[in-house]
Amino acid sequence: FIMKGAFFHPDIIAISDPAALAHIHSRKAYSYTKGAYVRPLIERLMGRTLAWAEGDEHKRQRQALAPTFTHDSVRAMDSQVRGAFDKFAEAIREHIHNSKSVSTNERDKGSVYIDPMGFTSSATLDVIGSVGFGYDFQFGASAAAAKIKKSWAGLTTAGMTLAGGFIGPLVIRAFPFITDLPVEAIQAQGEIRTLIRGLGRKIVAERKAAEDGGEIRGNDLLSNLLRLQDTELRDVDLILDHISTFCLVGFETTAAVMNFALYNLAHDLPMQGRLRQELRDFVSYSNTGEPTYDEYMNKLPVLDAVVKETLRTHGSVSFADRVALEDDVIPLRFPVKHPKTGAEVRSIAVKKGQTIFISHMAVNRSRAVWGPDSEEFKAERWLAAIPGYDVASLNLTGVSPLPPPTSLCGGWNGLDTFLEGPRVCIGMKLALFELKVMLGTLIKAFEFLPVVGPDGKIQTMFSATLQPFVAGRLDEGVKVPLRVREVRE
Secondary structure, three states, rough: EEEOOOOOOOOOOOOOOOHHHHHHHHHOOOHHHHOOOOOHHHHHHHOOOOOOOHHHHHHHHHHHHHHHHOHHHHHOOOHHHHHHHHHHHHHHHHHHHHHOOOOOOOOOOOOEHHHHHHHHHHHHHHHHHHHHHOOHHHHOOOOOHHHHHHHHHHHHHHHHHHHHHHHHHHHHHHHHHHHHHHHHHHHHHHHHHHHHHHHHHHHHHHHHHHHHOOOOOOOOHHHHHHHHHOOOOHHHHHHHHHHHHHHHHHHHHHHHHHHHHHHHHHHHHHHHHHHHHEEEEEEEEHOOOOHHHHHHOOHHHHHHHHHHHHHOOOOOOOOEEEEOEEEEEEEOOOOOOOOOOOEEEEEEEEOOOOOEEEEEEHHHHHHHHOOOOOOOOOHHHHHHHOOOOOHOOOOOOOOOOOOOOOHHOOHHOOOOOOOHHOOOOHHHHHHHHHHHHHHHHHHHHEEEEOOOOOHOOOEEEEEOOOOEOOOOOHOOOOOEEEEEOOOOO
16 A cells, blocks of 8 residues: 655555565565665664675675574574573572562462563573674673663664654655764664674784684684685674674564563463473473474474464564665555556556565564454464364464465565565574573473553554553553563472
């Protein structure tokens, strides 16, 4: 459909058709670029790295970075990922033991209030620091971690205001030169990049001094980039910007999805119990004890269903803009009717410069595709589609079946969460592994419960990522109100 442009901006076409998405994301990915107002903001946040690059530059950078995010590479990150979430579990255990307000109500007896947002971001920042450049953020306790989290919180808060989240983007879209003005709020967007570059520069100097001209060792992203023979990537400033991008894109987006996963399971206790049983059964009967990387990714169907459904309902990045570089015709898999003539429309002709709006959330939650319960978290829909799964053990009342592949986009498991084609999220495997290890570690040890009443209901708003807040209380800031207790044996 068409959205009227504001502040003199031309009209915008919004699409969610799977054939149109494949055309823009895959078949003609480099004929549709980020808008003129987006790239300067990305450059300020992360530099001229993969998220900023277009065309041949994007191809070169992706080819250079791809080996760092293969299955083998992520498998080698196993100890760092597990170590971060072991700290997470210990931090929750300490939080429970130190709490002075323990519930005595029968329904949640022994539980304490918790907002997991600070815990999840500390854990994912630890993972990124370790696998990114061999740095220990000390589960949020280091000065560097405190600065990064404070700066990100500032960006998030600004994006949730009327000026920063609604009016600001409209003005910048119409007048992109504004991003170059010396306005404090705009220039502050580069603060995290500056912090991480400073850390990285110090680490690079230390490593070069330690190696004394020899081969650089280490399996983290920074070491891999320093070993690359590509002359462009051997520019230290660009390498440090890649690390900044990895930090920014990797720590908060994954943490945001983790928060929603815990909230969803707290409000679906039968599914949480089913997941806990699967995890405990696996440990009891497996020869390997705790799941390996490959077992986490392939052998735990309930865990897989919970992760898929969370990424469907609460992917952290909600939308993308693309601008056509040439006149084109975008195909539609599902024809629509022309609003004036009623004629069937099977494709959309666009002119060079046309802005296309893609709502990942609208694609993933489409009522026409996913059914009347498309807005609801129901992991059962994925389990019911597994051949040989004990469907009789599921309560499928009111659960829409998984849509046929022809109705879905070409992204991971038919979702638009990670995009598709040349721009598919390069860190997807690591993000999925982190999500599964987090749930595998926490759900075995703790029971997450809902906060009953209006204090426990959340709404969401898109800022830098999808952000939760207590319904009707945006002024209190972002939070995920839950209760938690250790699992009773």
